[in-house]
Amino acid sequence: MVQTDFGGPDAVFPQDVPEPVCGPRDVVVKVAYCGLNRLDLLQLQGPGLIPGFRLPHVPGMDFAGTVVATGSAVSSVVPGDRVIADPTQGCGSCPRCAVGDRAYCVSPRIIGGNAPGALAEYVLATAESVVQVPESLPLAAAVTLPTAFATAWHAVHNVGSLAAGETLVVHAGASAVSLAAVALAKRAGATVVAFAGSDAKRAAAREAGADLVLPNDEPDAAKTVTAFTGGDGADLVLDHVGADTWRTSLDCLGIRGRLILMGNTGGDQVSFSLQEVFHRGLKLLGTGGYTSADFVAATSACFADGLHLPIAAIVPLEDLAGAWGLLAARATIGKVVITP
Numbered sequence: 001m002v003q004t005d006f007g008g009p010d011a012v013f014p015q016d017v018p019e020p021v022c023g024p025r026d027v028v029v030k031v032a033y034c035g036l037n038r039l040d041l042l043q044l045q046g047p048g049l050i051p052g053f054r055l056p057h058v059p060g061m062d063f064a065g066t067v068v069a070t071g072s073a074v075s076s077v078v079p080g081d082r083v084i085a086d087p088t089q090g091c092g093s094c095p096r097c098a099v100g101d102r103a104y105c106v107s108p109r110i111i112g113g114n115a116p117g118a119l120a121e122y123v124l125a126t127a128e129s130v131v132q133v134p135e136s137l138p139l140a141a142a143v144t145l146p147t148a149f150a151t152a153w154h155a156v157h158n159v160g161s162l163a164a165g166e167t168l169v170v171h172a173g174a175s176a177v178s179l180a181a182v183a184l185a186k187r188a189g190a191t192v193v194a195f196a197g198s199d200a201k202r203a204a205a206r207e208a209g210a211d212l213v214l215p216n217d218e219p220d221a222a223k224t225v226t227a228f229t230g231g232d233g234a235d236l237v238l239d240h241v242g243a244d245t246w247r248t249s250l251d252c253l254g255i256r257g258r259l260i261l262m263g264n265t266g267g268d269q270v271s272f273s274l275q276e277v278f279h280r281g282l283k284l285l286g287t288g289g290y291t292s293a294d295f296v297a298a299t300s301a302c303f304a305d306g307l308h309l310p311i312a313a314i315v316p317l318e319d320l321a322g323a324w325g326l327l328a329a330r331a332t333i334g335k336v337v338i339t340p
């Protein structure tokens with residue numbers, strides 16, 4: 001599927017493009033499933049957000065499939081292996097890549113971001129970015145892991161340092177990233193409070209392990225959370241909604257609480273009292289992109305514990321327009337998955 005313009009779903013249509021050719025460190029994967037991300041939708045609507053984005057563009061960051069070709073220097077996987085990949089591909093030689101921080105590579109290649117994506121029969125990835133999927137995990141489940149769980153791992157563990165016994169609050173509790181965060185937080189022995197916008201979304205958050213689920217319009221939401229924590233307030237809040245949830249996020253936090261800022265779906269601009277933040281010893285933490293180690297740790301944990309996201313819908317490539325519509329309508333629980 002090739003995006004030739006910005007706008008709605010009719011800016012993306014099937015087109016023949018050359019099959020990818022392996023460099024020495026690369027693999028070619030036959031795509032079984034592609035998982036949509038909010039970024040795919042945002043780049044469809046425009047403008048391109050990832051540096052280096054150019055039209056025409058093949059969208060699709062997350063994929064699961066089977067290796068069909070490997071470069072001359074690749075020994076970690078062979079044709080026939082079932083894999084998923086970190087869509088963030090470093091150059092492999094800059095200082096950020098050297099420390100495993102591909103997200104801040106000087107010239108990153110991001111599958112479906114600024115490089116051809118996985119809404120295609122074949123996709124090119126570096127061998128170092130792929131991990132093998134255990135036989136026990138269906139590829140349709142594996143495709144729900146890459147961006148959501150690596151992002152959540154980065155937020156919960158790497159930046160948020162969530163400890164057993166602490167309380168985590170998430171907004172948009174049935175979103176892909178939040179469901180992954182709930183699962184990882186429960187696995188780490190934390191207590192979880194999840195806000196979500198419908199009964200079905202709250203049920204999904206509870207199913208993922210949330211101990212308390214609340215509607216977005218819960219009156220005195222922060223008081224409810226504070227009472228639930230015995231008066232202490234939350235230790236960690238994950239907020240990828242932004243402007244609409246900012247006030248609740250700050251109010252839920254206990255003394256020296258940590259607020260993770262990791263998205264702006266509900267608006268970008270906020271204001272707050274500096275005094276409130278420094279008097280209460282709050283820590284405001286931006287996450288940015290996850291590291292290579294986060295990706296490996298997150299996928300390893302999922303494989304070991306059988307974690308994956310619910311699938312909001314499996315949609316054939318011909319119905320891609322409908323799939324974009326589900327994301328745009330704020331109607332999804334977990335991942336929208338496309339079959340090519």
Ligand SMILES: NC(=O)c1ccc[n+]([C@@H]2O[C@H](COP(=O)([O-])OP(=O)(O)OC[C@H]3O[C@@H](n4cnc5c(N)ncnc54)[C@H](OP(=O)(O)O)[C@@H]3O)[C@@H](O)[C@H]2O)c1
Pocket residue numbers: 037038039147151172173174175176177178195196197198201216240241244262263264265266267287288289290327330331332334
């Ligand atoms: N920092 C990073 O590296 C990183 C990586 C991946 C994703 N993200 C960001 O994290 C956010 C969540 O990603 P996701 O894939 O989990 O999203 P998703 O599955 O599409 O879920 C988005 C949810 O956000 C809530 N929401 C609140 N205000 C909204 C609005 N104005 N429009 C649409 N939804 C709204 C809705 O839940 P309710 O109806 O329950 O409120 C919705 O279901 C996005 O902003 C994404 O860009 C950041």
Ligand SMILES: [Zn+2]
Pocket residue numbers: 090091092093094095096097104105106107108
């Ligand atoms: Zn690099």
